[in-house]
Amino acid sequence: MLSRKRKTVTGKLIVERPPAIKPAKARRIIRRFHLLINKRRIICNKINIKLLEADESANSRRISEKLRLDGAQSFYDEGWNTQNPSPEYEAQMLRVQRLDDxxxxxxxxxxxxxxxxxRGGLKNYQLASSMGQDRNRGGDSSKILINWFKTIRTSGRQYRALEIGSLSAENAISTSGIFDPVTRIDLNSNDPAxxxxxxxxxxxxxxxxxxxxxxxSCSLVxxxxxxxxxxGAMLLRFQHFLRLDVEKTYVFLVLPLPCVSNSRYMSTELLCEIMECLGYKQSHTHESSKIIYMLFQRSIGSKAQKKHVAGGFSKKVLIRDKANMNNFSIAL
Structure with missing residues (x-):
């Protein structure tokens, strides 16, 4: 019998296997990258550098130009050459909102x-994101969506889908045959084609x-x-992209469970109230040990209520408070 790991005479694998990342490590990498991007945005706002959300090359050029004009390259280089991780820099980065030097x-x-x-932050993020939706590892959140859609779809009809934060063109949304076309977007696409x-x-x-x-589809975005x-602005913007020439349209939201189960300012019930205010009705929900999956339906003629305009959901309201809770919230 031939070995599964077929090798050449030099001992190399004939087919290179993609590097594997355990789910827990992938989540850490993704959280770290988003922390870096968020803190960079705050710093650049403070020092008047306008960044582009989806163009790292342009961002590097804009930062370099600002440093050249200010004659400040030496300070930037100090940070660039500092050994990572640096306890001092890590602490200052976490409180950069209050730093004015x-x-x-x-x-x-x-x-x-x-x-x-x-140090591979962007490269590791793209790899971790891709591995996170590997169908062989059970990471494709859209499988749950497809199971729901099989029970509510109209036979023979093709549905058009927009996938925000897409990590793979081979996930269940793309391969189910229910959605055609599927438009996929992501801030840091690992497959630009x-x-x-x-x-x-x-x-x-x-x-x-x-x-x-x-x-x-807005999964872990x-x-x-x-x-x-x-x-809140993102949720409000969804309505402009949903069809008005069909009876029903849908929004698929996926969030870490602690966003609604362990937040001082958000719960599943409050999220559903916000979505209802925007014209959506929850049709399906599922909770795993770490993730909540929710499908919302918008019927023809549904309109956002004026409650959010009057301030009904414009401020976060404390609904519970215990140690180790997070502050996730949504404001319209």
Missing amino acids: HNQLLRILGYIMSEIHQ KILRQDFMKRPLPSSEAEKFDLI LNFVPTPQLR
């Missing part, structure tokens, strides 16, 4: 950029019904949006 901000920016580009590198909040609004969708107001 311009030169120290540049050092921390150099420290962050070094990890993103020199199949997944468009794009920020949903900057995606042009549809000019016709033909450019709208039956389903918007909302929790990485940096502020409650921006999360």
